Amino acid sequence: MRILSALVIGMIFGIGIAISGMANPAKVLNFFDIAGSWDPSLIFVMGGALITTAIGYRIVFGARSTPIFEGAFVVPGNKIIDRRLVAGSATFGIGWGISGFCPGGAIPALGLGYSETFIFIAAMIGGMLLARGIDTAVFKTAKA
Amino acid sequence: MITEFTPYMSLGGGILIGLAATLLMAFNGRIAGMTGILGGILPPVSSDWPWRAAFLAGAIIAPMIYVMSGNTIGFSVPISTGALVIGGLIVGVGVMFGSGCTSGHGVCGMARLSPRSIAATLVFMVSTGITVFVVRHIIGGI
Numbered sequence: 001m002r003i004l005s006a007l008v009i010g011m012i013f014g015i016g017i018a019i020s021g022m023a024n025p026a027k028v029l030n031f032f033d034i035a036g037s038w039d040p041s042l043i044f045v046m047g048g049a050l051i052t053t054a055i056g057y058r059i060v061f062g063a064r065s066t067p068i069f070e071g072a073f074v075v076p077g078n079k080i081i082d083r084r085l086v087a088g089s090a091t092f093g094i095g096w097g098i099s100g101f102c103p104g105g106a107i108p109a110l111g112l113g114y115s116e117t118f119i120f121i122a123a124m125i126g127g128m129l130l131a132r133g134i135d136t137a138v139f140k141t142a143k144a
Numbered sequence: 145m146i147t148e149f150t151p152y153m154s155l156g157g158g159i160l161i162g163l164a165a166t167l168l169m170a171f172n173g174r175i176a177g178m179t180g181i182l183g184g185i186l187p188p189v190s191s192d193w194p195w196r197a198a199f200l201a202g203a204i205i206a207p208m209i210y211v212m213s214g215n216t217i218g219f220s221v222p223i224s225t226g227a228l229v230i231g232g233l234i235v236g237v238g239v240m241f242g243s244g245c246t247s248g249h250g251v252c253g254m255a256r257l258s259p260r261s262i263a264a265t266l267v268f269m270v271s272t273g274i275t276v277f278v279v280r281h282i283i284g285g286i
Contacts, residue, residue, distance in 0.1 A: 005171040006195040010202025013164035013176060018207035018217050020157020022246075026220035027147040032276035039147045044154035045161070046250065052162020053255035060170045067173030074174055075256070076243075081263045088242025089249070089264040093271025095238055096246075098279060098286065099223065099231025103178040103239055104247035107200060109219065111207035116221040120232040127236020128179075128186060135240070 002069040014108040020045040023109035025100025025116075032097060095127075145222050165252050168199070177248020179239040227286040242268070 021027040021041050030039035067073055096102050101109070101120045109117045165176040172195055174181075184190035185197055211217055221228065239245045242264055244253065249268075253261020279286050 002172055002195050003198045006168070006198040007202040009164050009167045009171065009176075010199035011206035012160055012167065012202075013199070014203035014206035015210060016157045016160025016162075016164060017203070018157070018210060020154045020161065021147075021150055021218065022157070022161075023207065024147070024218045024220060026145055026222050027218065029222065029276055029280075030145075030147045032273045033280055034273075035277060036280055037146045039149055041147075041150045041154040044151050045158040048155045048158025049161040049165070049251045050158075050254055052159050053165040053251050056162060056166025057169060057255050060166060064170070067169065068171045070171075070173040072173060073169065076175070076253075076258070076260070079259050081260055084241055085243060085260055085264055086267055088238050088240065089267040090238070090271045092235055092238025092242050092245060093268035093273075094275045095231045095234030095236075096268065097272040097275025099228055099235065100221070101231065101235065102246045103182060103235065104245060107178055107182070108203045108207045111204040111209075112211060112217055112219055113208070114219055114221070116225075116228060119225060120228050123229045123232025124236040125182075125186065127233040127238075128183060128240050129236075130233070131237045131240035132186070134237075 005069060014111065016049075017105055017108040018112070020048075022102070022105040023112065025105075027100075028102075028105065029097075029100040145220065147218065147220075161247070161251060162255075165247075165255070169252075175248055175252045177244050177252055179243070179245045179248055183240065223286050238268075 017023050022045055027039055027041060030037050031042035099120060103124065106117055106120055110121060168174050168176045181196045181199055185193045207217060244264060249261040249264040254265055
């Protein structure tokens with residue numbers, strides 16, 4: 001059941017991303033291009049998603065102490081804003097500003113069937129694996 | 145390149161994203177963050193990979209069905225293939241070190257007022273804005 005629910009919820013997420021415009025790099029880049037061809041649509045995506053999730057989470061956490069198909073909620077408890085978080089997020093922004101694709105926008109965009117999305121996803125996965133490799137080779141070894 | 149302002153479709157899409165984030169927490173007890181979900185099916189693969197693969201498959205299949213049933217979704221990549229590859233690599237490295245992206249930090253983390261997610265979202269929104277400005281108005285396209 002947890003697999004089926006993830007599939008159906010993934011479908012809702014994918015449709016939401018696709019119709020919102022987040023799967024369209026031109027639209028995403030125009031949102032950030034206030035000095036040029038500005039398209040403010042993404043304020044509505046982020047606003048709609050954020051308000052719905054904030055209300056939804058309140059209802060879920062208020063009504064239940066465990067999720068319906070699992071034993072416990074898995075929610076990050078770390079509150080420390082470290083260099084790694086800030087540097088990683090700043091780096092992500094550079095890539096998002098170059099490409100117009102973020103992971104949440106690009107994965108549903110695969111379903112639209114354009115070759116550019118496949119190229120982006122392949123490069124992004126390469127970057128993710130590279131980061132993991134650096135992490136294992138440099139940071140974890142340095143700590144140990 | 146101009147894109148059409150679509151407040152109603154964007155708001156509707158945003159509400160569906162929020163609904164999906166809420167349901168994933170209610171049923172599976174998980175944050176709907178694409179970086180984290182995708183990261184768990186990349187080597188070394190997490191033991192709970194099946195729900196992750198199912199979520200990602202659903203997220204890809206639904207837009208496919210939507211366009212196959214005659215609807216159109218705007219899509220345009222206004223940059224070169226080389227820039228796309230470099231952008232992809234940078235996004236991949238950034239989201240792994242930043243522990244999340246627009247969905248995980250920007251929606252789910254902000255919704256639960258996580259200080260890390262608020263900081264991450266502020267940083268990447270500013271960084272993206274600066275990058276777009278530099279690329280479009282200083283370099284003049286890539």
